[in-house]
Amino acid sequence: xxxxxxxxxxxxxxxxxxxxxxxxxxxxxxxxxxxxxxxxxxxxxxxxxxxxxxxxxxxxxxxxxxxxxxxxxxxxxxxxxxxxxxxxxxxxxxxxxxxxxxxxxxxxxx
Amino acid sequence: xxxxxxxxxxxxxxxxxxxxxxxxxxxxxxxxxxxxxxxxxxxxxxxxxxxxxxxxxxxxxxxxxxxxxxxxxxxxxxxxxxxxxxxxxxxxxxxxxxxxxxxxxxxxxx
DNA sequence: TATTTATATTGCAATATTACGATACAATTT
DNA sequence: AAATTGTATCGTAATATTGCAATATAAATA
Numbered sequence: 401x402x403x404x405x406x407x408x409x410x411x412x413x414x415x416x417x418x419x420x421x422x423x424x425x426x427x428x429x430x431x432x433x434x435x436x437x438x439x440x441x442x443x444x445x446x447x448x449x450x451x452x453x454x455x456x457x458x459x460x461x462x463x464x465x466x467x468x469x470x471x472x473x474x475x476x477x478x479x480x481x482x483x484x485x486x487x488x489x490x491x492x493x494x495x496x497x498x499x500x501x502x503x504x505x506x507x508x509x510x
Numbered sequence: 511x512x513x514x515x516x517x518x519x520x521x522x523x524x525x526x527x528x529x530x531x532x533x534x535x536x537x538x539x540x541x542x543x544x545x546x547x548x549x550x551x552x553x554x555x556x557x558x559x560x561x562x563x564x565x566x567x568x569x570x571x572x573x574x575x576x577x578x579x580x581x582x583x584x585x586x587x588x589x590x591x592x593x594x595x596x597x598x599x600x601x602x603x604x605x606x607x608x609x610x611x612x613x614x615x616x617x618x619x620x
Numbered sequence: 621t622a623t624t625t626a627t628a629t630t631g632c633a634a635t636a637t638t639a640c641g642a643t644a645c646a647a648t649t650t
Numbered sequence: 651a652a653a654t655t656g657t658a659t660c661g662t663a664a665t666a667t668t669g670c671a672a673t674a675t676a677a678a679t680a
Contacts, residue, residue: 402635402668408561409536413543417536424531425638426519433523436611444656451518453640458658460638477647477656485612488605495598495605501546502595512638512665535668554626566669568628587626587677 419491422467427452427460432483435470441480529601532577537562537570542593545580551590 406414422428427450434449435442447457461481464470468487472479516524532538537560544559545552557567571591574580578597583590 402633402637402666404535404537404636404668405561406536409540413536413539416539417534419534420530420539421534424527424529424534425514426516426523426527427514427638429523429526429530430519432608436608439611439615447657451515452638454657455641455659456639459640462658474647477654479657483608483612483615488608488612492605492609495602498542498546498593498598499602501549502593502598505549505593512636512663512667514638514666537668557627562668563670564627565629565671569668572628584677587624589627 416491416494419467419469419487422463422469422487423491425460427457428464431457431460431464432469435481435483441473441475441482443475443478443480446481526601526604529577529579529597532573532579532597533601535570537567538574541567541570541574542579545591545593551583551585551592553585553588553590556591 404417409417423432430450431446434446446461447454450457452460461470461472465472468484468490470481471484472481474480514527516527519527533542540560541556544556556571557564560567562570571580571582575582578594578600580591581594
């Protein structure tokens with residue numbers, strides 16, 4: 401039905417899913433990559449970097465902000481964006497867990 | 511429009527987004543966690559583990575399979591599922607990159 | 621071969637996401 | 651204050667996702 405039955409899953413599962421979902425769009429991947437590349441707060445040129453209209457980019461930034469994957473501070477009439485460790489630390493833990501499991505995996509039935 | 515303009519982004523960006531999107535649902539997080547927990551090929555009890563109907567679980571498994579995050583082999587009339595390193599290695603690289611960046615980040619303007 | 625067991629597919633309804641034009645808002649500059 | 655610049659929100663259309671009943675398929679077993 402397009403409606404996720406989140407009430408049937410744990411908070412942990414819902415939180416990880418929300419983070420992964422927020423990352424799961426090429427425009428938002430591009431935003432993250434750009435913030436890493438320039439290694440500084442980016443004051444608004446993200447719209448010019450992406451092949452999307454300004455309201456669309458604003459919406460993507462909002463989703464990343466809600467997921468705590470980026471932070472935005474006002475600087476005059478512009479906004480300074482950079483990565484937010486909070487969200488990334490959370491999901492990094494999950495991937496490190498998987499990585500460790502895959503490296504030590506004994507069962508090779510598949 | 512609900513239609514992602516994937517043609518405007520790089521293959522890398524689209525691939526990472528597809529992987530993150532596949533992970534971005536609590537049912538699929540639960541499947542991944544279960545496969546890690548039991549540390550063996552799971553022949554079909556995934557349906558019993560999840561609070562969803564069999565066709566829905568089958569659909570989630572299909573999406574994880576398409577994203578190369580799990581593998582499934584026939585074993586008699588059942589199927590043996592386990593994690594697929596292919597997809598995880600790809601997205602792990604991305605997160606390690608981010609992690610390294612965040613650890614070394616000098617710019618603390620946000 | 622008929623039945624059982626395990627999984628996939630189809631079809632559909634409900635909801636969510638994506639995109640953008642139009643517009644609003646807020647700070648800066650003239 | 652008016653104009654400019656940067657960003658957010660609203661409204662809406664198009665498409666995607668989620669979920670499941672019904673059904674199909676495929677292998678094992680009786």
